Amino acid sequence: MTKDDKEDSKLVVPGEEIVSGLDYLVGAGTYRKGDKIYAKVIGLAKTSGRVVFVIPLNGIYMPKRGDYVIGEISYVSFSNWKVEINSPYDATLPISEIEEFVEKSADLSKYFKVGDLIFAGVVSVTEGKIVQLTMKDSKARKLYGGKVVNITPTKVPRLIGKAGTMINMIKDKTKCIISVGQNGRVWMKGEKENLATDAIALIDKFSHVNGLTDKVSEFLEKGDKNEKA
Amino acid sequence: MTKQTKQYLKTFLDKQRLDRRRADEQRPLEIETGLIERAEGSAKVKLGNTEVLVGVKLDVGTPFPDSPDEGVIIVNAELSPIADPEFESGPPRENAIELARVVDRGIRESKSIELGKLCIDSGEKVWMVFMDIYILNNEGNLVDAAGIATIAALLNARLPKLDKDGNIDRDAEPDGKLPVVQKPIPVTVGKINSTLLADPTEKEEEVIETKLTVTTLENGNVCAMQKSGSGTITASDLEYAFELSRKTGKEIRKKLN
Amino acid sequence: MKKPDDMKLIVKGKRLDGRKLDEIRPVKIEAGVLGRAIGSAYVEVGGTKVIAGVHGPRGVYPKYLEKQGRAILRVKYSMAPFSVNDRKRPGPDRRSVELSKMIKHALEPVIFFDEFPQLSIDLFVEVIQADAGTRAASIVAASVALADAGIPMRALVSSCAAGKIEGKIVLDLDGPEDNYGQADLPVAVIDGTEEISLLQLDGELNEKELKEAVQLAVSGCRVIHDKQKEALRRRYQ
Numbered sequence: 001m002t003k004d005d006k007e008d009s010k011l012v013v014p015g016e017e018i019v020s021g022l023d024y025l026v027g028a029g030t031y032r033k034g035d036k037i038y039a040k041v042i043g044l045a046k047t048s049g050r051v052v053f054v055i056p057l058n059g060i061y062m063p064k065r066g067d068y069v070i071g072e073i074s075y076v077s078f079s080n081w082k083v084e085i086n087s088p089y090d091a092t093l094p095i096s097e098i099e100e101f102v103e104k105s106a107d108l109s110k111y112f113k114v115g116d117l118i119f120a121g122v123v124s125v126t127e128g129k130i131v132q133l134t135m136k137d138s139k140a141r142k143l144y145g146g147k148v149v150n151i152t153p154t155k156v157p158r159l160i161g162k163a164g165t166m167i168n169m170i171k172d173k174t175k176c177i178i179s180v181g182q183n184g185r186v187w188m189k190g191e192k193e194n195l196a197t198d199a200i201a202l203i204d205k206f207s208h209v210n211g212l213t214d215k216v217s218e219f220l221e222k223g224d225k226n227e228k229a
Numbered sequence: 230m231t232k233q234t235k236q237y238l239k240t241f242l243d244k245q246r247l248d249r250r251r252a253d254e255q256r257p258l259e260i261e262t263g264l265i266e267r268a269e270g271s272a273k274v275k276l277g278n279t280e281v282l283v284g285v286k287l288d289v290g291t292p293f294p295d296s297p298d299e300g301v302i303i304v305n306a307e308l309s310p311i312a313d314p315e316f317e318s319g320p321p322r323e324n325a326i327e328l329a330r331v332v333d334r335g336i337r338e339s340k341s342i343e344l345g346k347l348c349i350d351s352g353e354k355v356w357m358v359f360m361d362i363y364i365l366n367n368e369g370n371l372v373d374a375a376g377i378a379t380i381a382a383l384l385n386a387r388l389p390k391l392d393k394d395g396n397i398d399r400d401a402e403p404d405g406k407l408p409v410v411q412k413p414i415p416v417t418v419g420k421i422n423s424t425l426l427a428d429p430t431e432k433e434e435e436v437i438e439t440k441l442t443v444t445t446l447e448n449g450n451v452c453a454m455q456k457s458g459s460g461t462i463t464a465s466d467l468e469y470a471f472e473l474s475r476k477t478g479k480e481i482r483k484k485l486n
Numbered sequence: 487m488k489k490p491d492d493m494k495l496i497v498k499g500k501r502l503d504g505r506k507l508d509e510i511r512p513v514k515i516e517a518g519v520l521g522r523a524i525g526s527a528y529v530e531v532g533g534t535k536v537i538a539g540v541h542g543p544r545g546v547y548p549k550y551l552e553k554q555g556r557a558i559l560r561v562k563y564s565m566a567p568f569s570v571n572d573r574k575r576p577g578p579d580r581r582s583v584e585l586s587k588m589i590k591h592a593l594e595p596v597i598f599f600d601e602f603p604q605l606s607i608d609l610f611v612e613v614i615q616a617d618a619g620t621r622a623a624s625i626v627a628a629s630v631a632l633a634d635a636g637i638p639m640r641a642l643v644s645s646c647a648a649g650k651i652e653g654k655i656v657l658d659l660d661g662p663e664d665n666y667g668q669a670d671l672p673v674a675v676i677d678g679t680e681e682i683s684l685l686q687l688d689g690e691l692n693e694k695e696l697k698e699a700v701q702l703a704v705s706g707c708r709v710i711h712d713k714q715k716e717a718l719r720r721r722y723q
Binding site: 296323326327330338339441446449451452454456457458461464467471 | 487488580583586587590591594595669671676679680681682683685686687688689691692693696700
């Protein structure tokens with residue numbers, strides 16, 4: 001990817017031609033017919049080198065290996081926990097994937113109980129979409145207190161920004177610690193949680209617009225001033 | 230059918246059919262009429278091994294407000310569990326409803342029954358023609374079999390006698406035939422890859438994604454069409470199906486009295 | 487329905503509402519109109535008004551309906567009791583069941599089902615005012631709603647009906663034309679292709695009329711496709 005995300009992106013709808021030529025490669029959100037590549041989803045079409053792809057403007061969360069997600073424990077089983085990850089596909093956290101040593105026939109709710117929030121890594125996703133999580137990761141942890149808000153899962157990269165610029169700006173201006181899950185869930189805890197919530201909503205609404213970073217910066221400044229007054 | 234069998238069939242069905250028929254060939258057709266004495270008209274059709282029974286019942290009822298002098302036609306289809314282990318008992322679901330409506334369309338849009346001659350008392354009493362389609366054995370192409378059986382049953386149907394009070398006297402001799410003036414015949418093709426197969430069998434239907442039914446009349450006109458299934462057709466598919474329907478319709482009409 | 491003898495549907499090449507024989511009624515399309523549905527669209531074609539909403543892809547209940555390795559599409563078409571002249575009793579009737587199936591079949595060929603194993607894409611279409619052409623308007627709305635929801639499709643599907651009134655082949659029948667006309671031929675086309683995903687006929691046509699009607703309906707679909715695209719773009723302006 002080159003400069004600011006918005007520079008070379010075009011809004012496309014399903015069936016719309018993006019490029020023509022066998023040199024190009026089919027990336028996410030696109031398909032090839034003959035020598036042309038077409039959009040599969042409504043979104044922003046971009047090229048990165050020879051790869052043509054479309055960033056969807058809407059959609060559910062489809063779990064991927066390597067993602068970090070914010071999940072809620074939904075069921076305590078005998079040898080694992082079922083975790084709801086804002087997806088039609090449920091995830092499992094096996095006892096082998098938590099840091100603590102679990103004794104035989106221990107009551108697993110001692111470690112995680114129904115309703116607990118976790119920030120976990122996605123270790124594997126089978127073809128049939130069976131999802132396995134891990135807490136054995138430096139980034140993974142249980143989340144205490146705070147507030148969770150949602151954003152369209154496909155807009156998470158926009159929320160994070162290039163090298164974290166967008167999310168760091170929000171953290172800074174709102175004095176919150178913020179964890180962003182690829183599954184479209186954002187956890188925050190700090191001084192101006194409401195301001196952070198509104199900034200995230202702004203990004204969700206205007207992710208396709210040029211100059212979003214400036215817009216959000218302006219918004220946060222205004223919000224900051226209001227609080228100070 | 231296993232997934233593997235389906236895959237296998239998908240690749241060679243357009244080159245050779247399981248029963249060795251040509252792509253445009255129909256299965257043998259047998260028509261038997263008048264076998265249900267209690268019904269005012271009836272017919273049983275065997276198209277290959279697909280077996281469909283249609284009974285026509287006539288009753289007196291009230292006309293629709295916007296056609297006070299016309300009889301009423303109602304077509305219903307039952308996919309009885311005896312016909313196929315996949316058929317479930319209970320009220321008709323989408324396949325049964327679609328079947329009935331496609332057959333109904335052929336009869337209604339061609340004005341096959343002279344509804345104007347079914348008025349008993351203008352605005353008050355008219356003849357209601359109930360056509361009930363019963364699938365007895367599903368070995369494919371229920372629409373065509375049902376459509377043929379329905380028209381055969383109608384051609385066989387007689388109007389019950391009305392007594393002096395205007396009530397039906399089912400014990401008396403019938404009062405003439407049901408006025409049927411057209412013989413719409415539905416002809417269905419199934420599409421596999423780009424080939425169209427006439428009169429698909431049940432096994433072929435498991436592999437076929439798209440069906441096109443074209444109902445034609447003696448004068449060569451079309452009076453109903455239905456594309457069904459999750460695939461697509463082209464204008465040239467339609468042309469082929471239309472010609473086939475005219476040709477096949479002609480042959481089938483010879484077997485109707 | 488029988489046409490009153492003194493009623494003329496075509497006068498000097500124009501129809502009762504002033505349209506030419508090959509003219510579609512005014513079309514209005516808006517994407518993203520329902521807050522709780524992941525994708526939605528509102529469509530007006532003349533006096534016909536429909537709203538389509540999409541939920542999912544989501545889990546399937548009852549579970550035995552789910553397919554391994556791919557998603558399914560479920561469609562429910564219904565007409566509001568106040569959508570027609572004589573109030574329609576609420577609840578599914580046979581026509582609605584058939585139309586739900588036809589709409590489903592019209593959209594299935596474009597969806598990339600493999601991307602959502604074991605899930606269901608649930609599409610609901612509500613006709614809030616009916617003035618003929620409800621199934622075409624429903625398919626138009628459904629395509630936009632699915633795209634709005636982020637469902638991957640190879641193209642949009644558009645739909646339009648041709649018909650025969652007073653011996654002439656016309657495009658997009660309105661209520662009176664459908665009631666008093668001689669034939670109604672709804673068609674759906676996959677944009678950018680010659681593939682027809684919906685084709686039905688009510689009424690009698692000869693070979694020449696059939697060809698003409700299909701061609702006319704397909705051309706109507708192309709016009710509507712442009713409006714669908716426009717509506718989706720406008721959503722993100």
